[in-house]
Amino acid sequence: AQSVTQPDIHITVSEGASLELRCNYSYGATPYLFWYVQSPGQGLQLLLKYFSGDTLVQGIKGFEAEFKRSQSSFNLRKPSVHWSDAAEYFCAVGAPPERAAGNKLTFGGGTRVLVKP
């Protein structure tokens, strides 16, 4: 069964500082990996996704993530955080299209990011 762990429930970072959110997954083959962001009262917005190819993936809002197969990780990073980045971030894993009868995503528990002025 697939699973996702986000070890950090809360992270507080100063505006302008760098941010890294950890994500570890368990999946029996090459997974599809996603990061979503949820602002207060909003639905989930896709930040970036990894299907194959280059293991460093660029997303929206200046975010990037790196797939490391050997560590079963897909950590999200941003070099300089803005106050508007305060939100909850979810990592998710899904089966590749050629394997899945449906692309059900399994989500981690989320990391809430607080940004200090």
Added chain:
Amino acid sequence: GAGVSQSPSNKVTEKGKDVELRCDPISGHTALYWYRQSLGQGLEFLIYFQGNSAPDKSGLPSDRFSAERTGGSVSTLTIQRTQQEDSAVYLCASSLGLAGGRLTGELFFGEGSRLTVL
């Protein structure tokens, strides 16, 4: 429509009542998903539709929960005899599903229906 639309956005009900939550996916998206997000929790998968059929209902927590999808579009999630533990935000998502014989991976989410059971 432009995005996934869910209604109602907020629902307060009394324990024991039935509720219906509606999801209108992005036009042309054949796959539709329901998730539940409880306070302080991650997203819990409930059910997946491909067209009008539901190949995966494994996440429905009890037989009080059911969902249907008609015309390959709108879906309704029904919770019968609601309990306080059903209080959560119910999120609907859609994706292209099968495209050129392959499934696409990106899910687009609605803003959710917040259910409060008193």
